[in-house]
Amino acid sequence: MQNNSRILEVKSLKKYFPIKKGFRKRTVGYVKAVDDIDFYIKEGETLGLVGESGCGKTTLGRCILRAIEPSEGSTVFKDRHGKLVDVTALDNKQLRAIRRDMQLIFQDPYSSLNPRMTVLNIIGEPLLCNGIAKGEELRDRVKHLMELVGLNSRHLERYPHAFSGGQRQRIGIARALATNPRFIVCDEAVSALDVSVQAQILNLLQDLQEQFDLSYLFISHDLGVIQHISDRVGVMYVGKMVEMAATDELFNNPKHPYTEALLSAKPIPDPRAKSRRILLEGEVANPANPPSGCYFHPRCKYAQDICRHQAPAWTEVNQDHFSACHFASELSLQGVLAE
Numbered sequence: 001m002q003n004n005s006r007i008l009e010v011k012s013l014k015k016y017f018p019i020k021k022g023f024r025k026r027t028v029g030y031v032k033a034v035d036d037i038d039f040y041i042k043e044g045e046t047l048g049l050v051g052e053s054g055c056g057k058t059t060l061g062r063c064i065l066r067a068i069e070p071s072e073g074s075t076v077f078k079d080r081h082g083k084l085v086d087v088t089a090l091d092n093k094q095l096r097a098i099r100r101d102m103q104l105i106f107q108d109p110y111s112s113l114n115p116r117m118t119v120l121n122i123i124g125e126p127l128l129c130n131g132i133a134k135g136e137e138l139r140d141r142v143k144h145l146m147e148l149v150g151l152n153s154r155h156l157e158r159y160p161h162a163f164s165g166g167q168r169q170r171i172g173i174a175r176a177l178a179t180n181p182r183f184i185v186c187d188e189a190v191s192a193l194d195v196s197v198q199a200q201i202l203n204l205l206q207d208l209q210e211q212f213d214l215s216y217l218f219i220s221h222d223l224g225v226i227q228h229i230s231d232r233v234g235v236m237y238v239g240k241m242v243e244m245a246a247t248d249e250l251f252n253n254p255k256h257p258y259t260e261a262l263l264s265a266k267p268i269p270d271p272r273a274k275s276r277r278i279l280l281e282g283e284v285a286n287p288a289n290p291p292s293g294c295y296f297h298p299r300c301k302y303a304q305d306i307c308r309h310q311a312p313a314w315t316e317v318n319q320d321h322f323s324a325c326h327f328a329s330e331l332s333l334q335g336v337l338a339e
């Protein structure tokens, strides 16, 4: 179910990690991991977030949930009562309360689950911590959550090592669902899985979205996965959002040269078919020392003089189609259908 009302609005969000050097740990610079980003997520939609490794996707996802503190900017979230809450302004108690509504699913089902906890305790922990259920009721709720994500509920006393990669990811999803959230950040949630298992988990996420009217920020470096699951897509480059549009629009009618380059790039072949990272010519800019003007200019085949001096503004080129390129309206770029 999708409507146009926004569940999340991110404004001027920044995360600068200080670079410290020497004996006295002086700050000598900053890694601009998230550098002045604006966007929104509509209720019930999946916003995909794509970009090469190190471009700031994880940092952005975590700043939104305040799993790490943003340096500047705001994230306004619509809570379960329809109230707009600035997550960046909450104290710890308020933050704990809103976390019931905002959850995170991690990439690696091997390291994100505590190997010494049973599935009952892993999935039940958020219910116990938030005072939602205990004892027999907790057990029943965990069983129900296991069934929801396609796990056998008789296995609730087992430990994570007894499960396959796909099953572990289902445990992670059940845990994220336990508090009945409205919004989930899925950070490379299927990237560590084999392709056939990826498809099952993606289908599960889509079914759960329908069933519980969830909104997702779905982070992945894999364009195929992003195209499959997203209603809209945002493209990041060196801490900046460079383009955002509805999925078909972005893939067929890109308005940023970096998106065009991503779409034309070949996946790196992987014999285990677990990860299909994209291979692009030229080196990614360093977020601690980015180029002047448009960060993409050293790799951009359309770069002009102005690109070296002036940073392009984030502009709505068509309705709901944003791009940060001086020549977004003039360039005729190739989408995937043009192959």
Ligand SMILES: Nc1ncnc2c1ncn2[C@@H]1O[C@H](COP(=O)(O)OP(=O)(O)O)[C@@H](O)[C@H]1O
Residues within 6 Å of the ligand: 017, 031, 032, 033, 051, 052, 053, 054, 055, 056, 057, 058, 059, 060, 287
């Ligand atoms: N805790 C940290 N301290 C310093 N730099 C960090 C930290 N976390 C991430 N970074 C840097 O921020 C940039 C963005 O990282 P990340 O958000 O993990 O990118 P992605 O998820 O797109 O691969 C990278 O240059 C990374 O090295």
Ligand code: SF4
Residues within 6 Å of the ligand: 256, 257, 258, 294, 295, 296, 297, 300, 301, 302, 303, 304, 307, 312, 324, 325, 326, 327, 328
């Ligand atoms: S602003 Fe210039 S360098 Fe940057 S993407 Fe557009 S054309 Fe390329």
Ligand SMILES: [Mg+2]
Residues within 6 Å of the ligand: 057, 058, 059, 188
């Ligand atoms: Mg990441």
